[in-house]
Amino acid sequence: MIYDLTHRTLYHYAEPARFARHLLHLLPRAREGQRVLDARLEIAPLPEKRFDEVDYFGNKLTTIALIAPHETLEITLRATIAREAPEEAPHAATLAAVREAAAFAEFTLPTALTEADAAISDFASAATANESDAFGAGLALMGAINRSFTYRPGVTSVATTAPAALARQEGVCQDYAHVMLAALRALGLPCRYVSGYLRSGDATRGAEQSHAWVSLWVGPEGGWVDFDPTNDRVAGADHATLAWGRDFEDVSPVRGVIRGGGRHRPVVEVAMLPAMGS
Amino acid sequence: MDERAMAGRADAGAKRDWRFAPSLLASLPPAELAARKAALRRLAAAHLPGAARAPDYDPLPVILPGALARRLGAALCRRAALLGVMIDDLYGQRQCLADGTVPAPALFSAAEWLRPMVSEAPLSAPRLVLYAADLALDVAGGAVVLRDHVDNVPGLGHAIALRRFISAAMPELLRSLTLASRQPLIERWREEIDHWAGGGPVALLESEDDDGADAALLARVLGALRLRPADLDCFGEAPEFRTLAGTETVRLLIRRMPATAIDPLEQGGAPASGVAGVFGAIRRGRLAMLNAPGTGVIAAPGVAEGVEGAIAALHRARFGEALALHRAATAVLPFAPLAPEAGASEPGTAPFVLRLFALHCGAAGWVALPGGLGLALGPDGRTQMKDVFVLDHGEDGAAPEDMAPEVVARAGGGRARAATSVLPSRVADDLFWLGRAVERLEAAARLGALALDTLAEASALPHEQHQRGLLAFCLAHQRLISPDLAGRHVAARQLRDSLTGGAVLGVPIGMVRRLLAATSDRFSATMLTTIEAALERVMAAREGGMAALVPASLALAASFAGVIGEDAAQDGAFLFAELGRRLERLFTLSGSFAILLGGAPTRLAPGIRLAVALIDAAMICEQRYGGVPEAAVALRLLLGDLAYPRSLGFQAAALAAGFARLDATAEREEARAIGLALEDASTRMAPGAALAAVEARAAGLCERLTGRLFAPPASRQHRDGAAPP
Structure with missing residues (x-):
């Protein structure tokens, strides 16, 4: 399936921003099952400086600097992405084998947002008590989180930790993902936070906006498998990956330091639609 | 065990010189030694204005024979080089993770592990350029490393500058000894950092928590600026700071602040705590930071142990012998004599560690500083710093620095030192x-x-x-x-x-x-x-x-005016202090004159008398006019006389001249306009309203100056776009 993707972020500043420097994780990366046929960022006003790099996790990282005073900032990603769904369930290694694999040690360690407390550890153990392989554990945890949580925008923030989200049992896709990450890591399984998009129009949560889910390493043969706990489904052809890291902090789509600007709140619009003829 | 015996066993040939220190000790009674110690600290304090407190210096040096210093220096340089190799590997290929030398969980959970500093392309300067090790000397003349300093390297400023203070406070000590000179290395290193600075200024990047005395001393030795994060902006490819002449780009920063809060854009945290964009500048080779952020990870718990094993193996592979300086968790410390504090009857002794420094000199590689710091734990629990003398001739008569042949000027004589008059x-x-x-x-x-x-x-x-x-x-x-x-x-x-x-x-x-x-x-x-x-x-x-x-107060003002008149404040500082004085005088006097001279023309005389007295103009009135003159003449003197330094017109003219030096065109024109307004007011018999207007314009001028030339407003950080609102 080929998608046309548009992601527009608009800032209206209450007073002119006199200087701004932003880091953008807004250009999608290629990965197994995903080809980026075209991707470009349109930025208004045009930044005085722009640098494009690849970050530590292999994501595309764009740095922009706006020196002239500006009252709005609009960043639009336009991309064409070819996405293929995995053909069959992956061959997953046992939980013990996955735990012992050292290659992805970095993704087994907790972060500030995904530090597990006793409640998360208990939740993880209970949800996966009957599972023997990593894929099964992923499915079980995903389902348990989805059933426990109520999707409710506005009650959490980008700084909400996994224990806080689990305690509330409500939140948005980022909170679902952080709880699942914390639980998987409490089990010693390597997993990563994935930011991206969900096909528009379906009866899913998280479409028409930035989305987030979890990727779990299920063993050397199965590799990385993506789980979307917000929608209780294995991510496939309807999900387009933007970037991944250990948690949201590694891949926040837009982060920056601005001087002036006053109060502002971003307006985000996302559309991921099948390309004409796809 | 004191350092005399220790060094004596290590290098019997140096005993002759080595035993000089006890004879000096014997020649100076305790009270005199205590006085010298106090004098040393006073001297240091006088040269360290603004430091939180005077450094705890002790006048009795640790004395190292040349051969021992040579051996320790060579081992130190090898250790520094191998640690540099490990840092490059961690931030590059990470082979040490693949082969299990360094445990991945320890590395990935270390706060000092800075993912944004991983870069396939080499940086514009080596990641590890400054290195120090705290050593415990043993009775056989060997040493073990108690601590590696690979992140910030504290004490280098003290280590270099303390000699000058010692020579003043203990002149007889230096008259009788020939010490290895540190100057060739310092000069060589200055050339190297100038090279990394690309002809631009060399600056120390400090945090509020830095040892200001150490930083001040190091900055003086290197001719470097001292900057804080709030001084810098990263508008383009490299950081800049505002100066008299606009902005100045910085290509080299000697880091004096923790690496965990340098770039708020990539590390989070308060924008004022660091410089947003500086990591990107380092990655792209537009800025050299010494040491590079993240070097401290090799001393992190769990990582350091693996690194130690790796460098031991590397050392054996490269040099065919065991690592000469290796880490030890604990060691028995030797003792050094401590000069008595005021009131104490006898010198004491205290356990000490030896901090030795090595500097990366580009193509010349690592070079050890001949000397260092002895850090002794005083009786009050505070660490006292001692100079480390390296005797210039040992058993073999060779200079103590084996680096001496390498310490030569860069090809072509090196670059001209960049002007740092900013x-x-x-x-x-x-x-x-x-x-x-x-x-x-x-x-x-x-x-x-x-x-x-x-x-x-x-x-x-x-x-x-x-x-x-x-x-x-x-x-x-x-x-x-x-x-x-x-x-x-x-x-x-x-x-x-x-x-x-x-x-x-x-x-x-x-x-x-x-x-x-x-x-x-x-x-x-x-x-x-x-x-x-x-x-x-x-x-x-x-x-x-x-x-x-x-x-x-008037004497203080006169002293201040005299000092800045002597241009004691360097690098254009005089100009800003002068602008401050003139603007304040314009502001306060115009406000007071507006009241004193604000009455009806027929009632001006009392106010004029007070105004004349206020600016101490009675004498000039007496000399010129035989007393307070009539109103028209007095107003001319008070308001418009450009030759009289206390008149308002003089202040406006001085401000215009100052702004012209700054190329602050708009401010200069405003000062000139104020001067014209004062000239006009001086011809009126009711200048009160005009003077009130001048007072307001002076306040506006101050605001404009502050907004345009001085510290920028604070920045704010945001992270957006991940979670739906």
């Missing part, structure tokens, strides 16, 4: 306000003194009541008395009571103290001493009330 806007801001504060103190003292003189023989005569009223309004306008006391029928006694104690000068005195401390490193020691002595007299005069404070 003034960060923060410093300029502080100096500007220091100038204002001194002038404010002087103005308050003069006005207070005039009021007290006038009130001394107060009567109920109408003209005296009128004068009292004018002065009360002036005092209230300058916020020296409560507004409730301003009025034409104010009682003389009330005014006197509110002024006599001198409390009205407390605020400007406090401002002067604070700003002088903040800017003290811009003044030479002699000049600073002059101003501080005058300030101390002001502080002492507080007990004497206004009568004592006025002459002391």
Whole structure:
């Protein structure tokens, strides 16, 4: 399936921003099952400086600097992405084998947002008590989180930790993902936070906006498998990956330091639609 | 076990020199040694204005024979080189993770592991350039490493500068010894950092928590600027800071702050705690930071142990022998003599570690500093710093530095040293306000003194009541008395009571103290001493009330004016302090004159007399006119006389000239316009309104100056776009 993707972020500043420097994780990366046929960022006003790099996790990282005073900032990603769904369930290694694999040690360690407390550890153990392989554990945890949580925008923030989200049992896709990450890591399984998009129009949560889910390493043969706990489904052809890291902090789509600007709140619009003829 | 015996076993040939120290100790009675110690610290304090407190120096050095120093230096350099290899591997291929040398969980959970600093492309300077190790010497002349300093390297400034203070406080010590010179290495390293700086300024990047004394000393040795994160912006490819002449790009920063909060854009945290964009500049090779952020990870718990094993293996593979300097968790420390503190009867001894330094000199590789610091734990629990003497001839008669052949000038003689005569806007801001504060103190003292003189023989005569009223309004306008006391029928006694104690000068005195401390490193020691002595007299005069404070405050203002007139404040600092003085004088005098000269033309005479007295112009009036002249002439003198340094017109002209030096065109034009307005006002017989307007324009000028030239406003951080609102 080929998608046309548009992601527009608009800032209206209450007073002119006199200087701004932003880091953008807004250009999608290629990965197994995903080809980026075209991707470009349109930025208004045009930044005085722009640098494009690849970050530590292999994501595309764009740095922009706006020196002239500006009252709005609009960043639009336009991309064409070819996405293929995995053909069959992956061959997953046992939980013990996955735990012992050292290659992805970095993704087994907790972060500030995904530090597990006793409640998360208990939740993880209970949800996966009957599972023997990593894929099964992923499915079980995903389902348990989805059933426990109520999707409710506005009650959490980008700084909400996994224990806080689990305690509330409500939140948005980022909170679902952080709880699942914390639980998987409490089990010693390597997993990563994935930011991206969900096909528009379906009866899913998280479409028409930035989305987030979890990727779990299920063993050397199965590799990385993506789980979307917000929608209780294995991510496939309807999900387009933007970037991944250990948690949201590694891949926040837009982060920056601005001087002036006053109060502002971003307006985000996302559309991921099948390309004409796809 | 003290260092004499230790060194004696290590190098019997050096005993002759080595035993000099005890003979010196024997020749100086304890009281004299204590006096020398106090003198050493006073000397250091005099050269370290603004430091939180004088460094805890001890005058008795640790003395290393040449051969021992040579051996330790060579081992130190090898260790530094191998640690550098490990850092490059961790931030590059990470082979040490793949082969299990360094445990991945330890690395990935270390706060010092900075993912943004991973870069496939080499940086513009080696990641590890400054290195120090804290060593415990053993009885066989060997040593073990108790701690590696691979992140910030503290003490280098002290290690280099302490010798100069010792030579002044203990001259007989240096007269009888020939020590290895550190100068060739320092010069060589300066050339290298100039090379990395690309011809631009060399700057130390400091945090509030830095050892200001160490930083100040190092900055002087290197001719480097001292900057804080708030001084820098990363508008383009490399950081810049605001100076007299606009902005200056920095290509080299010697890091004195923790690596965990340098770039708020990539690390989070408060924007003011770091410089947003600086990591990107380093990755792209536009900025060299010494040491690079993240080097400290190799000393992190769990990582250090793996690294130690790796460098031991590397050492054996490269050099065919065991690592000479290896880490030890604990060691028995040797003892060194400590000069007694004042009042103590005998010298003491204290366990000490030896901190040795190595510097990366580009193509010449690592070079050990001949000397270092002895860090002894004093009886009060505080660490005392001792100089480390390396004797210049040992058993073999060779120079102690095996690096000597390598320490040669760079090909082509090296680059011309970049001019560092640039003034960060923060410093300029502080100096500007220091100038204002001194002038404010002087103005308050003069006005207070005039009021007290006038009130001394107060009567109920109408003209005296009128004068009292004018002065009360002036005092209230300058916020020296409560507004409730301003009025034409104010009682003389009330005014006197509110002024006599001198409390009205407390605020400007406090401002002067604070700003002088903040800017003290811009003044030479002699000049600073002059101003501080005058300030101390002001502080002492507080007990004497206004009568004592006025002459002391005027003396302070005169000392300050003299010092900046001597251009003691370097790099254009004089200009900002001068601008502050002139602007404050314009502001306060125009405000007071607006009141004193604000009456009807027929009632100008009392106000003119007060205005003449306020600016101490009675003598010039006497000389020129035989007394206070008629109103038209007096107004010309007070407002428009460009040749008279206390006239308002003179202040405006001085400001215009200062702004012209700064290329501050708009401000210069405004100062000229104010000058024209004053000239016009000087021809009117009712200049009060015009002078009030001048006061407002002076305030506006200050705001414009602050906004345009000085410290920028704070930044804010945001992270958006991940979670739906």
